[in-house]
Amino acid sequence: MHGSVLYCIVVLFQKIDGVDVALYCMYVQEYGADCAPPNRNVVYLSYIDSVKYFRPEVMSHNGVSLRTYVYHQILQGYLEYVKRLGFEQMFIWACPPLAGDDYILYCHPSKQKTPRSDRLRAWYHDMLRKARAEDGSVAHVSTLWDTFFEGGREHRLDRCTVTAIPYLEGDYWPGEAENLLAAIADAQRSGNAPGGNTALGRKAGGAKGKRYGSGPQSTDEALLSRLGEILGGNMKEDFMVVHLQEPCSFCRRHVAGGILHKYVPSGPGGASLLAKPAPAERRFEGIRLESPGPNLPSGPLQHLQICSECYNAEGQRVAAGQKSRLPGGLTLGDLVQTPVPPIQLTRDPDPDMGSEFFETRQAFLSLCQGNHYQFDSMRRAKHSSMMVLYHLHNPEAPAFSSTCNFCHVEIEPGTGLRCTVCSDFDMCKNCKAAGMRHEHPMVATTNFANRDEMRSRLTEQERIERNQQLQKTLALLVHACSCHNPQCGSTSCRKVRALFQHAVQCTQKVTGGCHLCKKMWCLLNLHAKSCTTSDCPVPRCRELKELRRRQTAHIEQKRRAAYANMMRNAAAGAK
Ligand SMILES: [Zn+2]
Ligand SMILES: [Zn+2]
Ligand SMILES: [Zn+2]
Ligand SMILES: [Zn+2]
Ligand SMILES: [Zn+2]
Ligand SMILES: [Zn+2]
Incomplete structure (x- = not known):
């Protein structure tokens, strides 16, 4: 994937009896202006989740429940926000969770019903109608099928190709496309493809809408027409395309x-x-x-x-x-x-929280599952929310103790100064008192050792510092992995290399509870999560990336299968 994708979870907390409770979450992927088309400036909303503790349970002035009104307002606010950041479209998959399946919040109240497909769709449509009428943030609403497939209601000058459809992580059609491509390749290999006279060709010819041109179908055409059949059925309205800016009917x-x-x-x-x-x-x-x-x-x-x-x-x-x-x-x-x-463009004012638990839906869910942060009762939801906030504000930053670059004494955590420019320059409090000078501005370091102390909120400044510290540590890791200079001036470089040396020789390992090995794994995991280099020098990077990719792919595949099954049953029930 070229360009930057930002994954984020938006969480609504409500103060209930003086405690913040997480009630509503949405998981979005933001494909920025530096992404290649067709993903450029696209936001993908694939998961929303909520637990039913919103208070008070009353109707709002416009005849919907206050809960719905507030949840809609959050989405409307988000649409306005991304529009002002320059995003052009939001793709939505309105996919109701299956009973017993947790999307973001772990362990729902047992009496909470999951919305039916048509109800969820109507819920989105209500929100989009308000966003268009009240905020003017939505210019035009369509569906994936109407926009890209033959017979769709959106005007197209030319026949669409599969490469014109945004390819969004975990989305439904890319998974279907993979299966279809395998089937199409099989058909072509067995010599059935040319002439458009095969089962595949006939099927496509019989599909709704006219064929563009004639002659044998290319793989792209075959794939597009098969996808069109699948997405044009009762799934059609579940895949929404929301235009935040006015689209040209010719060039799109x-x-x-x-x-x-x-x-x-x-x-x-x-x-x-x-x-x-x-x-x-x-x-x-x-x-x-x-x-x-x-x-x-x-x-x-x-x-x-x-x-x-x-x-x-x-x-x-x-x-x-x-x-x-x-x-x-x-x-x-x-x-x-x-x-x-x-559009009055603004820049994103929020600093990156840099918390790995909030970056992907799965990481967040795993955090809650692993720690039994459940939401099935109000009491548990309160506790779980508090713990979630704690983790949000205390990201696991693997801090190395640092050494003074002047006197080479180990600096006690939280007592020294760190350079704001160099990736690795520290000064102890004694050298500072003695009037030692460094060419760049220095800031006091935060004491990471105290993170067990329960503080659910850090100041903005502390959060930024922690994030910077994390970035520096990760940069140092990459440096140390490619540094072969025995005389390297960085003391931290030597420490990281010593840590690797330790990991190779350690007999205890992570499973035996070795503190140093745990530290190293944490660091390698953090690195692999954000690494995009294919020939990365960091050990285990490729393995960890591959593991992460496979886990995610497996979960998304299960979701697609469950959704397809649900829609098949719905279609059978309607007959
Ligand atoms: Zn145009
Ligand atoms: Zn010193
Ligand atoms: Zn410096
Ligand atoms: Zn080095
Ligand atoms: Zn060890
Ligand atoms: Zn890497």
């Missing part, structure tokens, strides 16, 4: 702070032209949040808008005598020039 780029040429149904000449579309004609209105569901709204064309570049290109085509690419006999004159306001 998002427009902010520019001009869009919009088709307005009541605009000049338009309404009468398109009032009665032929039954087979494609429509382009995306989801109507007012009436979601598989039945297409039967009104006139609602949503067609093109950017200035596409508008000008279209003008040149028409002037050159080429066929217009506008649907339904529309001409450029039917489009109304509409200014699109720019």
Whole structure:
């Protein structure tokens, strides 16, 4: 994966009887501006979870429960927030948890019901409708199928390819695609593929919508049409595409702070032209949040808008005598020039918490499972929440005791000064008192040895310092693993190398409770978690990364299978 992905868990705590209780969580992946398309500027929301302790249990002023109102507000706030960071789309998989399956919070109250698929979908639609009407953060809502597959309601100029669909970790379709690709490769190997006359070809030909062109299907075409069949069924509305900025119907780029040429149904000449579309004609209105569901709204064309570049290109085509690419006999004159306001971009003001437990859903769940932090009763939820907060604010930073770079004396934790520039420069309090000087600014070190002391909240400054300390330690690890200089000036480098030496010779090991070995494993794990180098010098890095990847893949595979099973049962029940 190129570019940066930020994984985060958003947790709502409510103060109940003076104690913060975790009630609602969501797990998101943010694919930044440095990611390659199609993932660029995409947010993926794949898990939300809650426990039913929200108080008071009353209705809000708009006729929904106060709980729903607050949970919606959090999502709406999040949508506004990512929009101002420059994100363009949010993909949502509305997947209800299976009974007995914990998404983020461990061990739910036994009497809490899991929402049905259609209820969860409606819950999201309500939220998105409010986000569009109240906050203006949502420009357009559609589905994965409508956007990328043949017969979808979104206008496409060209046939889509699989590589145009954002590939989001743990998402449903990439897993299906892997299975399908294996089947397609089998079919092609047994010589059935060419001619489009095979079982695969016939199936695709019979699918809804017209084929683009003719001739033998490529692997990409075969994959896309098979995926379209799967995602176009009763799963269709569960995979939502939320546009935070206005998309161009031709090039699919998002427009902010520019001009869009919009088709307005009541605009000049338009309404009468398109009032009665032929039954087979494609429509382009995306989801109507007012009436979601598989039945297409039967009104006139609602949503067609093109950017200035596409508008000008279209003008040149028409002037050159080429066929217009506008649907339904529309001409450029039917489009109304509409200014699109720019987005007030902000920078993310929150420093990275740097806590490994909050980075992935699984790490968080494992922390709770391993420590029996349960949420099945209010009393337990209170205790579990407190422990979760404790871990959030006390990340396991494997701090090495440091040595004074002036007098080479071991510095007692929390008593020395550390350079804010050098990765490894410390001074003891005696040298400071003696007036020793270093060329960079120095800060007092925090005492990491005291983390057992129960403090659930650190100051912002302390949190930033801890994170910096962690980053320095990890940089040092990479240095020490590739440093072969016996005269290396860094004392910490020698310490890390001594630690490796110890680990090789140690007879106790982690299983025997060796403190040093534990420290080393903790460090290697932390490194592997964030390492993206393929030929990394750090020992065990590749193994640990592979282990982590396999564990995650296994869990996601189970979720997909359970979801597919649930949808099959729902389809069978509907017949
Ligand atoms: Zn365009
Ligand atoms: Zn000293
Ligand atoms: Zn320095
Ligand atoms: Zn070194
Ligand atoms: Zn050991
Ligand atoms: Zn590595």
